[in-house]
Amino acid sequence: MDNAVTAKKKWWSGGHSPFSVSYGKLMMWYFLISDAFTFGALLISYGTQRFMAQAWPDPNVVFHSFPLMGHANLPLVFVSLMTFILIMSSVTMVLAVHAGHHMDQKATARWLILTIIGGIMFLSCQAWEWTHLHEVGAWWGRNPFPNHDGSAPLSTNFTDFFFTITGFHGLHVTSGVVLNIIVLINVLKGTYQHRGHYEMVEKVGLYWHFVDLVWVFVFTCFYLL
Amino acid sequence: MAHTHSATENGKDPAVKKIWRVFWILLVITSVEVALAFLHLETGFPSKLFLNSIFILLTLLKAFYIVAEFMHLGSEVKNLIMTVLFPLLLFVWFIIAFLMDGDSWKNMRKNLAPGTPAKVEAPAHAPAHH
Numbered sequence: 001m002d003n004a005v006t007a008k009k010k011w012w013s014g015g016h017s018p019f020s021v022s023y024g025k026l027m028m029w030y031f032l033i034s035d036a037f038t039f040g041a042l043l044i045s046y047g048t049q050r051f052m053a054q055a056w057p058d059p060n061v062v063f064h065s066f067p068l069m070g071h072a073n074l075p076l077v078f079v080s081l082m083t084f085i086l087i088m089s090s091v092t093m094v095l096a097v098h099a100g101h102h103m104d105q106k107a108t109a110r111w112l113i114l115t116i117i118g119g120i121m122f123l124s125c126q127a128w129e130w131t132h133l134h135e136v137g138a139w140w141g142r143n144p145f146p147n148h149d150g151s152a153p154l155s156t157n158f159t160d161f162f163f164t165i166t167g168f169h170g171l172h173v174t175s176g177v178v179l180n181i182i183v184l185i186n187v188l189k190g191t192y193q194h195r196g197h198y199e200m201v202e203k204v205g206l207y208w209h210f211v212d213l214v215w216v217f218v219f220t221c222f223y224l225l
Numbered sequence: 226m227a228h229t230h231s232a233t234e235n236g237k238d239p240a241v242k243k244i245w246r247v248f249w250i251l252l253v254i255t256s257v258e259v260a261l262a263f264l265h266l267e268t269g270f271p272s273k274l275f276l277n278s279i280f281i282l283l284t285l286l287k288a289f290y291i292v293a294e295f296m297h298l299g300s301e302v303k304n305l306i307m308t309v310l311f312p313l314l315l316f317v318w319f320i321i322a323f324l325m326d327g328d329s330w331k332n333m334r335k336n337l338a339p340g341t342p343a344k345v346e347a348p349a350h351a352p353a354h355h
Contacts, residue, residue: 011304019305029309040316044323051327054335060266075266080259084252091248094295098240209295213288220284224262225277 028203032210035172039214042168043221046161055147057158059223062145065132079223082125083215089118090212097205100198105187108198112184115208119177126170130163139163162222169218172211179204247294254283 011018019026050056060075067078096111137144140163143156183204192198258280265276293299298306335341 011302019308020302021305026305029305033309033312036313037315040319044319047320048323048327051324052330052334054331060262076259076262080255083255087248087251087255090291090295091244094244095241098238098244206296209291212295213291216284216287216291220280224258224280
């Protein structure tokens with residue numbers, strides 16, 4: 001991978017990748033760019049609707065519950081936990097990639113398993129949150145939350161966007177977990193050891209970090225702003 | 226192999242140290258965000274506009290660390306960095322155009338809502354005889 005190319009113009013004279021990465025990794029980057037625009041379009045249309053609205057629900061009032069805590073008012077606490085879980089699973093993923101660089105089959109498998117557990121924990125948290133919001137009457141087309149200024153809801157934009165965007169993100173986490181499981185099976189079977197490199201772990205790693213990256217923006221747009 | 230084995234195991238590897246350092250940075254930034262949100266809830270101190278700009282800046286900082294360190298883009302060759310980051314510049318136009326559009330709709334709705342007194346535009350008693 002580390003081509004000994006030093007002169008600048010040599011990058012484009014052929015014979016090697018001007019990006020100094022494999023085809024698969026480059027295509028993963030391009031896929032992630034397109035996915036970034038999909039998420040960007042969703043979040044910006046959410047922002048447009050929010051700018052358009054005369055009044056909007058207060059996230060600190062909507063998201064104030066925590067499992068098993070009953071009616072305790074704990075704004076932001078649960079979503080902070082979800083954020084922590086996802087950052088943590090991103091760290092275990094980098095450590096899996098790192099172990100892969102060292103051709104360490106056992107360590108790669110172990111970190112991948114931890115990453116998968118983190119992903120499943122995140123999805124469980126999201127399932128709880130969706131169930132809770134559904135119980136208090138929120139769903140696509142149903143917005144029970146009063147606005148910031150106390151007025152009755154004007155539209156269902158808030159809940160529509162919330163469920164669409166966190167649902168789309170959750171779908172990405174789900175497919176990430178499935179990809180991680182497939183790669184884990186291959187690690188355990190020794191496929192990559194035999195192949196001589198663990199680049200597949202890097203590729204799913206890129207996808208996994210992207211999912212974490214999107215969550216950083218979802219967290220800000222829905223829970224903080 | 227024995228050497229690299231121990232390197233990934235005991236965490237003394239500088240690369241592993243760096244990974245954990247980024248983890249702590251991300252955790253601290255998130256904690257600061259949550260703490261500021263609570264401060265605002267309790268005291269109303271940082272005004273909403275000021276607070277939101279801080280949140281956006283901290284979010285971009287987190288995004289930078291995830292992309293540069295976890296996704297390793299910071300260590301790739303310049304060509305790759307450019308091919309990834311350049312298309313994202315479209316977001317600058319995207320965000321400005323759409324949010325301004327939303328804001329203008331809000332103002333139009335406010336001004337044209339039923340019951341809103343119509344603005345008197347031109348001087349009504351302009352000299353009528355030409």
